Amino acid sequence: MAPPGRPPRKLCFVTIGATASFNTLVSACFEQPFLDALSSAGYTDLLIQYGAEGRRIFDVFTMEVRVNARTRLNIEGFDFNAKGLAAEMRAAKGDGGREEGVVISHAGSGSILDALRLGVPLIVVPNPELLDNHQVELAEALAEQGYVVHGSLDDLPTALARSQTLRERQKQWPPVNSGQHRQARGLAGVMDEEMGFLD
Template structure:
């Protein structure tokens, strides 16, 4: 007997700066419908410092089995002091456990991006337009340009799901094996700067 595959989309909003608009759009009909259309069965959300009210309201208004859930197992949490690696790894394929490869959708924080890139599944990065002078737009653009991830548009978030599915077939491994001498002198930060074109 064949068991249905579990396919997870993990979303991280960030633990410090609020990003309520991203959380609201992740829980909106177009994004949830796009997940269902592409075979997702679960949505796991790290909703950040101030997102619990938005998440709880959605859960209250859309109990399990209701149409607004789109047959998705939707779970969330605020903050984990030991990081998000375990949650990110839940998106990795595991044939023996009937888990299909999913995606990670992240705010444009450099720490979250680096962790997600090391997991090796398709990544969608969404910059926060409310933050000033933080280079999130530039960082997101460079990552997408180099083929590391999809640049997500906050107002058209559903479009990022098929783009991430397409990226799966061309995803470059991170970090690349040929990074030059910079990796030895400056560590991972140097790798990030080199790979993303942020060298002086």
């Protein structure tokens, strides 16, 4: 909860991972339709982990945004965090007096698992520049099972809107991606499965 008299903060955290550059995702975050979609959805902060090669792009776009007053969002960024991204993802989850936000991530399995563990709504954007790219298959499979929103570089506003639906579905019980057998048996069935009493 935000301190009295101060409006609540809401964070969109974007990560490109630690190994490959993904400058096109960094650039897509500064497109006006996406900035407008964030503002319309009540976001106050945009935090971008832009990687070693994305600093120049980030600096150019943030200067342009500030000079042209294109958004009221607080935009910050960093290249790499040796301690991991758990604190940033928790902030997007809504810890520390913030409303629940969203994480936008490349389709790297480590970043995806970190966000899924926290239960923060996750938009997965595959990097089309990678060779032997299995990121699309991973994003599609996880989206089909209801774990993430499969986003694309050219339509982040739509993915952001779909993340709100994902947020609502994640709060349902039993989880929508738990399978028909769990839904049919209710809480008792889930408890039996957790305890190892399977049919």
